[in-house]
Amino acid sequence: MGTVLVFGDAPRGKLGPGSFEVAAAGRALAEALGARLVGGLVGRDVGAAAEAFLAAGMVELYVADGARYEPCTGAEYAAAGDAILEACGPTVALFPHTLDTREWAARLAARRRTGLVTDCVRVIVDQGQVVMTKPVYGGSVTAEYVVRGTPQLATMRAGAAEPATPGAVGHVVPIDVGPVASRVRVLQETTESGPAGPRLKDARVVVAGGLGVGGAEHWHLVEEAAAALGGAVGASRAVTDLGWVTSAHQVGLTGTTVAPDLYVAIGISGAVQHVAGITRAKTIVAINKDPDANIVRMATFGAIGDARAIVPAFVERVKQLRG
Amino acid sequence: MNIVVTVKQVPDPNTPANLLAIDAAARRVVPPAGIPPVMNGYDANALEEAVRLKEQRGAKVIAVSVGDDGARDALRRSIALGASEAVHVEDAADLDSSSTAEVLAAAIGNIGPFDLILCGRQASDTDGGQALFGLAELLGLPAVSPIKKIVGIEDGALVVERITEDGTQQVRVELPALLGVSSEVNQPRYPAMKGVLIAKRAQIPTWTRADLGLAAAERRVEVRRLYVETREARTELIAGDSPAAIGTHLADRLRETGII
Numbered sequence: 001m002g003t004v005l006v007f008g009d010a011p012r013g014k015l016g017p018g019s020f021e022v023a024a025a026g027r028a029l030a031e032a033l034g035a036r037l038v039g040g041l042v043g044r045d046v047g048a049a050a051e052a053f054l055a056a057g058m059v060e061l062y063v064a065d066g067a068r069y070e071p072c073t074g075a076e077y078a079a080a081g082d083a084i085l086e087a088c089g090p091t092v093a094l095f096p097h098t099l100d101t102r103e104w105a106a107r108l109a110a111r112r113r114t115g116l117v118t119d120c121v122r123v124i125v126d127q128g129q130v131v132m133t134k135p136v137y138g139g140s141v142t143a144e145y146v147v148r149g150t151p152q153l154a155t156m157r158a159g160a161a162e163p164a165t166p167g168a169v170g171h172v173v174p175i176d177v178g179p180v181a182s183r184v185r186v187l188q189e190t191t192e193s194g195p196a197g198p199r200l201k202d203a204r205v206v207v208a209g210g211l212g213v214g215g216a217e218h219w220h221l222v223e224e225a226a227a228a229l230g231g232a233v234g235a236s237r238a239v240t241d242l243g244w245v246t247s248a249h250q251v252g253l254t255g256t257t258v259a260p261d262l263y264v265a266i267g268i269s270g271a272v273q274h275v276a277g278i279t280r281a282k283t284i285v286a287i288n289k290d291p292d293a294n295i296v297r298m299a300t301f302g303a304i305g306d307a308r309a310i311v312p313a314f315v316e317r318v319k320q321l322r323g
Numbered sequence: 324m325n326i327v328v329t330v331k332q333v334p335d336p337n338t339p340a341n342l343l344a345i346d347a348a349a350r351r352v353v354p355p356a357g358i359p360p361v362m363n364g365y366d367a368n369a370l371e372e373a374v375r376l377k378e379q380r381g382a383k384v385i386a387v388s389v390g391d392d393g394a395r396d397a398l399r400r401s402i403a404l405g406a407s408e409a410v411h412v413e414d415a416a417d418l419d420s421s422s423t424a425e426v427l428a429a430a431i432g433n434i435g436p437f438d439l440i441l442c443g444r445q446a447s448d449t450d451g452g453q454a455l456f457g458l459a460e461l462l463g464l465p466a467v468s469p470i471k472k473i474v475g476i477e478d479g480a481l482v483v484e485r486i487t488e489d490g491t492q493q494v495r496v497e498l499p500a501l502l503g504v505s506s507e508v509n510q511p512r513y514p515a516m517k518g519v520l521i522a523k524r525a526q527i528p529t530w531t532r533a534d535l536g537l538a539a540a541e542r543r544v545e546v547r548r549l550y551v552e553t554r555e556a557r558t559e560l561i562a563g564d565s566p567a568a569i570g571t572h573l574a575d576r577l578r579e580t581g582i583i
Contacts, residue, residue, distance in 0.1 A: 107456050116420070117451075148545060
């Protein structure tokens with residue numbers, strides 16, 4: 001009986017939503033492999049986060065808790081991660097994909113002489129193999145990988161899986177890690193406040209605009225549609241490059257990957273790079289003047305015409321319906 | 324100050340998706356013949372930053388690339404852009420990240436003492452962004468990535484600005500260190516005529532794995548399959564006599580289907 005390990009992610013002591021998605025993917029792997037599911041969590045004051053994470057259905061949760069883990073440094077997290085690998089000896093270990101995990105997961109791979117696939121959109125068992133899938137070449141091509149080595153490591157992109165539902169609750173195992181000489185020191189940290197409204201990354205509804213909106217002076221249409229639907233505002237790279245909105249709104253492979261129930265694309269042609277960021281949207285609505293636009297072909301509903309005439313009527317009706 | 328810059332030749336990221344062919348048997352992506360590969364964008368930023376340090380403070384900049392003959396183009400361009408020297412390590416162009424990190428670690432060990440390694444934060448072919456950290460781990464170096472600014476150098480340490488998930492950190496890192504460079508850091512220059520002429524004459528040694536005392540590469544990540552994902556959609560076009568009617572009908576249809 002093998003072990004599948006899922007790492008949570010708890011910056012500033014707060015469990016990130018990606019943790020439950022990775023737990024769900026790990027649980028499915030454990031079932032397919034007949035393995036047990038265990039968790040790992042590294043951070044400062046993560047007691048409450050650990051309790052929440054345990055509920056995702058793991059038999060044990062290995063926790064390294066201490067002031068040294070905030071802010072995250074690669075040396076500290078790699079050492080803690082390594083101690084957790086040592087304690088549970090997993091065959092597979094999954095991490096939520098963040099700028100931080102990317103470093104320490106890669107360091108663990110080098111330390112353990114094993115392989116890592118970063119930023120996966122899917123990790124499943126197929127024909128007895130753990131298969132890791134991710135878009136490559138700017139999203140033009142999808143690649144499936146297998147790792148030769150133990151443990152098989154993967155980081156998973158936010159929105160790659162449905163979050164785990166509560167499962168059997170196991171217990172916490174504290175992990176002690178020896179001192180680490182860290183040659184990196186964070187002097188100061190500033191957080192930039194994100195856009196108002198729901199967070200793009202976790203929004204259930206996203207309304208995004210592209211060049212077809214027709215100009216910065218018409219951008220209010222996108223914002224009004226988002227407000228009427230109670231959704232977040234997204235944008236194509238073309239319009240963030242033009243400065244119609246800040247890059248915090250950019251949806252796509254190089255921006256934010258979203259997984260809403262409803263994605264409304266206004267005047268967006270659907271470049272590969274953009275489409276790669278919305279593949280997990282359940283319903284896509286394309287409002288576009290070009291019936292042959294890539295986004296229209298992949299949409300559930302297409303509204304063909306000038307966005308500046310369609311959107312106001314759409315917003316008006318949505319307001320009536322949602323009263 | 325000795326600065327090593329790692330560069331990688333990649334298919335032009337602006338290649339239209341429909342021109343990328345997949346060689347299913349070899350499990351590789353074949354870019355079209357008419358569009359030459361380019362130096363990875365973030366690597367160009369890393370090189371530019373190294374050359375600026377060279378110009379401002381005096382430094383030796385050594386560009387290193389692992390790959391087939393194509394890697395030599397990236398190295399020649401590096402010299403044209405201001406690198407002092409370049410080293411080519413001959414290996415497969417599509418090596419996995421772990422193997423790349425091992426080869427780079429051995430090559431850099433062979434180059435000699437260094438103060439700083441600058442890498443692009445990730446390469447546009449697979450956007451893995453892990454070879455740099457594997458390299459740092461194998462060389463026992465601290466790493467900071469992705470960075471958007473080098474703020475200063477003082478007492479054997481660098482102060483840099485690092486991009487985080489929700490903001491920026493100012494980080495002090497002791498040298499020797501490795502930095503993963505993001506595009507915010509600078510705007511790479513174009514090669515000057517003088518640089519191009521120097522690059523043409525430059526001797527770029529090629530080292531093999533055997534020269535570095537390495538056995539055959541043991542891939543830890545294997546490509547199982549490559550494919551183009553097509554999203555099955557039967558798009559329902561919303562009817563209406565006018566754009567406004569289409570807008571109204573769209574809202575009605577979303578309500579009927581329970582979406583809003």
